[in-house]
Amino acid sequence: MKSRNKRVLWLINHKTLTEFEPELLLDLGFEVYIPKLFPQTIENRSAGVTYEFDHNLTIPSEVLHRLNGFNFYTDKITPRIRRDMNEYFHILFVSNFPFMLQEIFTHFEGHIIFRVFGHAQDITYSGTLEQILGKGFGDTIETLGDRFHFGIAYKGIELIEPPYLKNRELYLPIGLPERFFQRENKYTGNDNRLLFICPLIIESPYYKHIYSLFKHDFSDIPHIIGGWQSKKVDDPSVLGQIEREEFDQLLVNMKVMYYHSLEPRHIHYHPLEAMALGMPVVYMEDGMLGRLKESVNQPGSCKTIREARKKIKRILEGDTALINSICTEQKRLLKIFTYEFCRDYWERNIIPLMENEIPPASEKGQKIAIIVPAPYKTGSFDAAKLHAKMLKTLSEKMNLKISVVFYYLKGNYDLNKDFNELRENNICFQEFEWEAVEKKVIEHILQIQGRLVELQYPIYYLPRDQKQDLLDCDLWIFVSDTMMYPPAPLRRYGIIIHDCLSRYFTEYQNPDVLNGRTNSARGADFIFTTIPATRDDIISYHGISSERVFVLPIEFDIPPEDQERKTENKENFFIWPTNKSPHKNITRAAEALLLYYLTGGRLKTVITGFDVEDLDVTIEKDETKLLTQVQEFRKLVRENKILRKNIIIQKNLPKKIYYELLQKACFLWYPTIRDNGCLCTPEAGFFRTPVLSGENAQMRYYDSFYKMNIEFFNQYSVDEMVSSLHAMEKIWEKKQAMLPSNDFFLSRMYRNCYPDYYTIVREIL
Amino acid sequence: MRKDLGVILTYPPEILFGFHGIPRLIMNIIKGAHNKGYNITIITPKWSEKELETLLTETLGENYKNIDIITTARIPPVLHVRYYLFRMQKSLKKGSFLSVIFQKVQNKMEIVVVRLLGSHNFSKFFAACLLLLFFSPLFILYFLEQYTLKKRNIPGKQNTDHGSLKREFSDYFEKFSDPAKLLKLFYLNEKIFSELLRQENKNIVKITEKQRENIPYWLITTPFWPDLTKNIKNSTVICPDVVIRDFAVSFEREDFGEKILNRKDDIRRTLQTADKIICFSEYVKNNQIIASFGNVDLDKKISVIPHGHINLSDELEIIKPFHSMNKVEQWDLSKQIINTYTRQMTSNEYLANFDFSGTRFLFYSSQIRPSKNIPALIKTLHRLLHHKHEPVKLILTGSPGNASIMKLISDLGLQRDVIFFSGLPTRVMAALYHQAILAVNPTLFEGGFPFTFSEAYSVGTPSIMSRIPVVEEFITDPDLQKVMLFDPHNIDDMVERIYWGIHHRDELYNLQKPLYDRLKNRSLAQVAQEYIDVVNHVD
Incomplete structure (x- = not known):
């Protein structure tokens, strides 16, 4: 066992x-x-x-x-x-x-x-x-x-x-603590009054009613009323808040206790405590105490209030015979509350459970769905494939009993090209669609499943794949929080969130989108992210317990076939990987570049990225349809020949070509205001290219994690951007020499971080 | 000898509820006087009765019954109409009564009709048809109700009934059923308010005359009612400040408009006709009251009574004393109180399900007033987030009504990071103080040393605050000044001090202990006695 x-x-x-x-x-x-x-x-x-x-x-x-x-x-x-x-x-x-x-x-x-x-x-x-x-x-x-x-x-x-x-x-019978029996026969009954227990007279309607009934029936008999009161009761017979020792003393001193209960299925502790101590208890036969088989022929048991009043009066008048007979007989009632009696039942009923083995779910093996919840082509789509492969690796190398299925939102994918990595790794991939449904639909499904989950939102997203609708999976992991409505909690789910940009940029604060993200995150069992600062943002921006947010290794990975260095020679440019999003700071960057070249900057700028085509002024565009920052960038470049001469735009390069370009660059420039950090940073380090970056918590983390000695500048100041570019022009070789070895970068590549990944994934499985 | 304290508490309707500033101070004086065995009589307009009882219960628990509350005879009719419309608006927001009724009728109908329609018996089938016919008006009404009072758009579904007759009808119905529009007819503008108060003050004067035999001296808690000070003999008025003088532009533009001059005149006449005046600091006495309205008589009748110590830890005692709990228990209790409170905020989806346990926040308990320097604090938060990479939020306790502040928040994209918890119960406020990373007070002016310091410290949270005269009157240690005070006009300084405080919370807390101990010595009972000595003209 x-x-x-x-x-x-x-x-x-x-x-x-x-x-x-x-x-x-x-x-x-x-x-x-x-x-x-x-x-x-x-x-x-x-x-x-x-x-x-x-x-x-x-x-x-x-x-x-x-x-x-x-x-x-x-x-x-x-x-x-x-x-x-x-x-x-x-x-x-x-x-x-x-x-x-x-x-x-x-x-x-x-x-x-x-x-x-x-x-x-x-x-x-x-x-x-x-x-x-x-x-x-x-x-x-x-x-x-x-x-x-x-x-x-x-x-x-x-x-x-x-x-x-x-x-x-x-x-599993309820018992009385041993200490009650240890004080057996301590009763003196010196105080010739009736003791009645009734807590919470002001707050609880139930007890207020009992108090009123008692007062109606017994107000002429000298009495005091015990029981915890949080508010003062306007009745001198109510004791209010008293310490345990004082209560014990009452049980010793008071002449008799009246137990009112007519409840057929509940007994309070206090009449039993009184009996154990030796105090006579007058109680009602219709209550549970009176219904116990040990209650037969009990002199303390009463059919009516009249009978109870009569017996109480006799006791208060000093009827020793009645007192003795009640005290003696009521001991029989306590038998079923003794340790010996209870132990017997507990042993018989509990020990078999101890021996009844139930294997934990993690030992049975779990099927995990890695889900891309929006029609992404790069970014989260690539990250999702990486996570699917990582889980597969864990199942093979760490003997984790899991299988992985990759789900992608129905969209325009190239089935031959886009899923090759998954095919090569024998990971099944499937298409799904979202269906927005009202809460009651989810309630019905949960009831059919026999699961209880609190549903807080009026609309949920239901994943549909026209098969089992993902119910064949034990755990859902969404790679991205881009969801208009929270996913239906038909399965425990987690979300991988790569950034919390909406906290910092008004452009990303569409309330509907934001609410969808927040509600999805709040319904998640766990959230994975990759940078501690992003974790802190997720916790306080979405209002999530810090115990649910975990930091995974950064998804930096270079396939072995691309790891070969093609050249040692640097050429006369620096590389700026970017896109046209607001947080990329492209307007300020363009102004800085202009000043840099006007003040003698010698290195050319190579801009590369997924959607940088719009920045290329040689390509005609309908300017009115472009984002404001793109318009501003194009205007600046168009109006300044020096920029046109020095900026080269290389849109969406294949990875191999990009790596070759990266190797030739003197340094990588990253003037972004803030995001989740730049994966190009360790890639640059691996290819011996130092980094000049705007300062934010995420890039500081990259710097410390990859020990890159990144040169930082204030990305909010054009002047500081210019001076740092000039400075980097002079020190990039020195910075290059300070980069860690390739083996170091290899050791921190995603594919080699699986033990760290395992440590965290183990927590959530 | 009989010991009496008479208090006149005159506020416009619904003002006391926020439990900020002066109402809080008055409650503490009452608590102190009660503990010293004084018989306390409070005269207040009828419209404040329930709010006052709530405040007294929060302050004194069951002992509030020992306070004599005398109210004016009745609530004016215009307020009844206003309350009625508010209630109606609220109940309609919650989910209409009609919809519940119709839902029930529909459910019952469905069961009966389905059974009959499915019957093999022809007569039952015809009975069903008749039933359908008979109840058809109900269906029509139900149909209308579905499309009028309930939310019309289900997100994600297209609304296809634009321009239809059904839609037009429902629009009409909705207009008719919108009490907000009716409410405008009864909106209590300043003129109606003034008239209400003028008449109410007359009634209050009459009550004081009837009580004159028992209570010869009265404390009037606000300096805005010359009708009271003029007509009530032996009156002492509390004048926290004449802050409108220093912030004339903001008060004119944002708070009062053209009524600002009336307000100033009211204060002048109140102070001139009062027998005695109480303020909380020498600074206010000399630089505001005397500087604004000064003459020799005024100087003689002003007494300076600094604030006493406020211990909020009592608010966090439910089953056992707060300070007897370990840190985990204290944190958990505060979390429970905050979560219970936020879960009731059903109209605010963001806050209703917010888990504050891992969220670090700055806390500032204050009304929203020009002198409170809230825009600077919001800008400071923005800088902390963007430039210092500190993922903190800011929780304020004022009402989010000020347009310029809301615009600033929106421009900076801080709608989710600046949270307004207005009308907070004291217990929730105490819990928020406990969980705050720092209590921050950026005020440009206060009448006395800010309550916020001891409120926060009493539940374990240090403060960073403005370097202003009333604060420097109290914090004289230059080393302590250096670590905990910032220049409220200098956002760089605010950012640096708060940033330092966030990262040196324990150190700051320890450094502030001597200050707290000094404040702690000034008990509420002592402060109350000083008030009573002035009010009851004990020289």
């Missing part, structure tokens, strides 16, 4: 329960983890935190630390917490917290014990949870199959539930 099987996540923080059930589990040979954070609301006034059980846990300290910093009640389960739960724990106890239940159902792969203590009146767990979580609650339980257990504390709770709960009943 694996050590994991002996570990229990006991996600319950009730103080009195904590004194009993975790101890019992320890006794049965389990290790127990109890959360350290819970919602600080008055509803959780009985909750507490203990570190006592952490010492027995044989899990790595960083895992324990992570679990202790996680709020299971309020936070969505993050990839690392999911891994910790599934790698180290086999059984999980969860009580009636709908959000937490939903998260546990989605992420935990072991046995789930839904620990229940009974509702008031005829309210059912199924009813309330279906109301909160949706009709799919039952379907989800059924999908969980034998892994789900309805852990009833009292027999009978299951009787009013539907079959999906009733059939999964697991009786």
